[in-house]
Amino acid sequence: SDYSRTDAAPSIGPDHHDGLRYPGPDAPFYLATGNEIAVFETCHARGLPVMLKGPTGCGKTRFVEHMAWRLGRPLVTVACHDDLSASDLTGRYLIRGSDTVWLDGPLTRAARHGALCYLDEIIEARQDTVVVIHPLTDDRRVLPLDKTGEILDAAPGFQLVISYNPGYQHGLKDLKPSTRQRFVALEFAFPSPELEAEIVEHESGIERDRAIALVTLTNRLRQLGDRGLAEVPSTRLIVAAARLVAGNIPVRAACHAALLGPLTDDPELLAAMHDLVTSTM
Ligand code: ADP
16 A cells, blocks of 8 residues: 555664665775776766676675765665565655655655665566656656655766676566666676685685685586576675684585575585585585
């Protein structure tokens, strides 16, 4: 329904206000793997929306957080799912006591405040939800709010960013050409072994040699991808394994728990991957 009752005040953390996350003093750590920072900055300066394509756990979210910091803009993140409605993005009337008040949704808030709006896994959202972003992606940069009659001009600094994982099976879902052709696409892949080891070292605090060993193992596991893994192990999983190792969990146990378990339930595949762990680590 477009009307919902709430008496709960929105939770506001130290760097949160009104659903906007303002960048802190320190840059979120992001290791660039190409010219993505320059392309994104140029898109931001020229009002072009951006699509981040790539597998899960390869640094897309971290990149957006880093760019929000660089550009000094607040960030609004929405995790998309198939129940997400247009009103969830734009806003709705709420009944508070005897009053009816309009509450901006995250997209509206971002447009009003010149924030970066990150729609994560956009493909999970229904097409009738996705179309509400269209008017923000053309030269007019407006957001028509049907329920209030307002036609909101996006504030300077506003930028739409969507992410999308092309390798993952989405069933019948796909992004419509009429949507995807509105975005500049930045392609993300897993970093080269050297860069990936540097990321793992930084994110976990383990020694360089151990980071390299984990990355080498993971790249072997990635080659098993065509043996029935839905997704190959990501940088995120290596970081998780490395954090267990940093917490004194023995390395093989850490690999099993953080690197293999999350990938599959298939006993044969798990056994094959486990063999690789014991012969490598
Ligand atoms: P995605 O949004 O693509 O699913 P994330 O941005 O959440 O992935 O990345 C997962 C984790 O991997 C991050 O929390 C970070 O620890 C690490 N990571 C991946 N790529 C990078 C990178 N280029 N620079 C810094 N950290 C990275």
